[in-house]
Amino acid sequence: MQQFVQPSAAHTTPMANAIRVLTMDAVEKANSGHPGLPMGMADAVSVLYERFVSVDPSMPGWPDRDRVVYSAGHGSMLVYAIHHLLGFEDMTRAELENFRQLGSRTAGHPEYGHADGIETTTGPLGQGIANAVGMALAERLEAARFPDLVDHFTYVVCGDGCLMEGISHEAIDIAGHLKLGKLIVLWDDNRITIDGPTSLSTSTDQCARFEASGWHVANVDGHDREAVAAAIEAAREDERPSMIACRTVIGFGAPTMAGSHKVHGAPLGAEEIAATRAALGWTAGPFEVPQEARRPWLAVAERGRTARAAWEARLAASSRAGTFRTARAAPDAARLRTAIAGYKRTLSADAPKLATRVASQKALEVVNRTLPNMLGGSADLTGSNNTRTTGMTSVAPGDASGDYVHYGIREHAMAAMMNGIALHGGFVPYGGTFLCFADYSRPAIRLSALMGLPVVHVMTHDSIGLGEDGPTHQPVEHLAALRAIPNLMVFRPADAVETAEAWEIAVLSPRTPSVIALSRQGLPTVRTRHTDDNRTARGAYVLRSPDRRDVTLIATGSEVEIALAAADRLAEEGIGAAVVSAPCLELFRRQDGDYRAAVLGEAPRVAVEAAVELGWERWTGDAGAFVGMSGFGASGPAADLYEHFGITPAAVAEAARAVIKGTN
């Protein structure tokens, strides 16, 4: 490793010191925040912008801009200070003064959508790197389709925490494999974490680690602007993704606190701030930026404006401008609805049983044929998740013409990369794994919900119905746990019709991610009467209506068949059982009260789902009952398990009789 020379303030520039001072001032005023990283990385990041980054503050959404991802989201003042200095209109001095206050754009961690130019929400460590891998992949894919219109870099600023998190391995591994050469990671190698020196918990040679995964690496003094610039220049030329280890001093510039974990996440205090100002030769008052510091930042913005204008001219002259715009626009809803309705008409009520994972593939054939920019993939379960449709070709190292990603056994990175792909634009990503492994990707699913991204998680093998693989692979709590996440739609379709409807809704929801939970085992068609309208969009609906409703059976997915069989039994006894299919409880909850009341009815209710009860109490009510799982599953053939755990027509009928009598 290159010898690290302790830098002095003499090396820094007004451009970098503006970041330092604005950071100190904002954290001090908020009495909360993380000054260490912005102060430490100010030199490296300011030279990155000064020489390389192409963004236009007057058009933050310019598609061909460079992406800068602040994976170490606690250093949010780095983003806010830079955007303020670049002249982003919404990043005013008042916003900096309101850092971390309710309603400000300057949240504790950078929040996508809160202010222009924030490329992704970060804070949970490691996510940003994986988002960036997704963005860099999307850039390569889009560039393969529109070489004259797409050619930009994805830069990442990350810290030690990002590189300790497991997701970083998944992201680095696949980025190296796919040779995402326009991805450049700047690692803030400050050797400090919250507990103290990194030597408390790690000895990994990060450069060797990245090299092992096919990355180009460099080691530089992170306060030496020319060294950083040369490393970035070399990284841009290399066909591999690049990692530049920037050896820095955390909180650089603070005379007594720099280099200590104490400067990581707490205000410096008035005295240290004054001393830092003196050391940096900074005479301006709080939140003030002298012209000499602002000027070079505005030059960056001006360069970006020029580049953007040139790009717009290219777009205007391009014969493929329309195609490019279509690929980046919302999917053609009318066209997809027509296609799905047509497909639904072909589904026969007396078709043989079909697993909804297979039905999902059939629906996807329609979706992928209809929409131009679907990007499929699976975490190494392609044949099980049924995510690959006719004519799809694999994305491969050096060949970005494909539309199917082999994400490898990396559920977490897949979900986070899909977030990055959606953020980048140009593609609608979906990816498959087993529902049980939603747990592995959960931190990234949460962020897709928080950001409101149109990502579709295909999750097959959705209950004990998967059979012999046993409890480690059988989700019982996952539906409840996913339903708990705000702004996430959890679909559990009962048959091929509902599966197609779920896909239609998922793909046409621009601000809400979806999980589509699908069965491994075969299921009959339960929606025997065709409707052009999407009944799944109501969340729940009456599938079978008896003359007199003595009880209502509510079920999802594979248990709708069981509820129908239970209703048959009850009918033989003269008991009228309505059957409600509830493929998406989140959508049902959004319906008006009259609709909900009509579906739920006045009679007592029994819910059936091969999962835990948590959350069902809302729908069954005080007089109701639940038939499902109360603990983990077991290994055995699916039919044996349903019998063993008592999720059968007989058990549902028995529960129905009990709620009717009030003896449950």
Added chain:
Amino acid sequence: MQQFVQPSAAHTTPMANAIRVLTMDAVEKANSGHPGLPMGMADAVSVLYERFVSVDPSMPGWPDRDRVVYSAGHGSMLVYAIHHLLGFEDMTRAELENFRQLGSRTAGHPEYGHADGIETTTGPLGQGIANAVGMALAERLEAARFPDLVDHFTYVVCGDGCLMEGISHEAIDIAGHLKLGKLIVLWDDNRITIDGPTSLSTSTDQCARFEASGWHVANVDGHDREAVAAAIEAAREDERPSMIACRTVIGFGAPTMAGSHKVHGAPLGAEEIAATRAALGWTAGPFEVPQEARRPWLAVAERGRTARAAWEARLAASSRAGTFRTARAAPDAARLRTAIAGYKRTLSADAPKLATRVASQKALEVVNRTLPNMLGGSADLTGSNNTRTTGMTSVAPGDASGDYVHYGIREHAMAAMMNGIALHGGFVPYGGTFLCFADYSRPAIRLSALMGLPVVHVMTHDSIGLGEDGPTHQPVEHLAALRAIPNLMVFRPADAVETAEAWEIAVLSPRTPSVIALSRQGLPTVRTRHTDDNRTARGAYVLRSPDRRDVTLIATGSEVEIALAAADRLAEEGIGAAVVSAPCLELFRRQDGDYRAAVLGEAPRVAVEAAVELGWERWTGDAGAFVGMSGFGASGPAADLYEHFGITPAAVAEAARAVIKGTN
């Protein structure tokens, strides 16, 4: 990388072929399962046992046995075949014939507790490696305390999937850092995953990657017994953890299917099985093992029996036998209960506000002083999680005398390592992170619940009450999501008293892991009257009882204070509000109906929790209401957020009035 020579059947041994044939037969009979890995790794693993592994089938729980962890759990027939061949009494031929059937010991993936000698439940990839790192760490810690009694190896069999999963990075990083030299990983380098060749999704040089994290590595032909043995020998001598890349052919021995992903997870079929038998020169019938194959396995068992007997003689002669046994026994419940009751007596009702995370540290001071074998740690949030108590010393590379682990920014590995530590025995592990990052460790938390391990997850910053860090750090759905996991206790104590009680229960529950959710912000003491008995053990209880109960307010953690203030307001209006504190809904659910009815009362109910409603409907009922979060949080001071999201005494009082009137 060493040149790989395609081996022929001539290299294999009856010892290894017995594994192959039993695997084929069991998978065929079950018509389900994964023959590829057991057949591919049969040579390497059989030589591992033949020359090195020290286990005694007649005493599977012998503390100083070598641990063998099958991280690639889908290769479960490897375990079952080996245990059958070693003569484990409960692994009969009938069990092999009932592979993957309901009620058998031979579940689809190895399940801890289902059969003797299964060291951990595996299947979700990457978990086993991290469990093994925990076991190897526990071994080093225990050996430092009892050098004459503890000295064993931890072996791991893993596949490509384990090494692609992010958790593997976390585990490898910390194992290398801590120089866990008695950890030896055998990687089944078969270059095949479910989707096809590994070249579809990875290019990582695994050996270089492990070396970058301070491991000793070797590359061998996995079918060359002598090469494997020599590598294991060298690994045992090296002071670093070791990874041996065993280049193998998946499904080795099957004439037409070996080397293809088709042999990974499906039966071979009668024809291929017959051809394999012929190729291996195996004439015995299904599930039959000839003496020449059984004999060397029984010799391994005999060697283990001898080693175990010698160890028992050492234990009998050791002056520290009693201490050793105490450390491995269940914690002294009576002693801890007395200590906690004594501590509770010192808590004053009029003490200043105290965050429950700080109260947790105070309770831990008592626990750690009272019990000899607590092992603390945090995922780099020691000062925030308050997990380190007086006198604790850090575990460091080459120094295992400490009792506090700096797990690094590795929530997932921390949780999985704690599972391994608990499985190894000798220590009660607890580890801290933020509640929001329960998502990162969730797959391992699930396994702790499935296995029933006494692991304590300390999770601080448990709501919007953490303030400025914003929605990425504010759990809103995590309490519900954790409550959905079977056999997990989720504690959310309201004050220092309940916090101490939660710790007492958590540490004394041998078969149930716990999450203790703790506040960042200060909270008053709400349990103003001392009781020696542990009221938290009832899950919920009446904290304040009015003369006439017009409404019941149920709250947890930091919202109990709000419920009490609401009750005060209501009292001023002549409305009698009972306040129920519900620190653990799982325990409350287990109470008898009379107790639950008495606590919940006849009056309408309002629940208050700064989290999503999901699951609360069970306790509020049709006539009730909920005051909490309906979406993600925001960045701002905690008090502003509670006001903004309407979780206030005024809002609770308003909801109470509404439920009393029936207008909610």
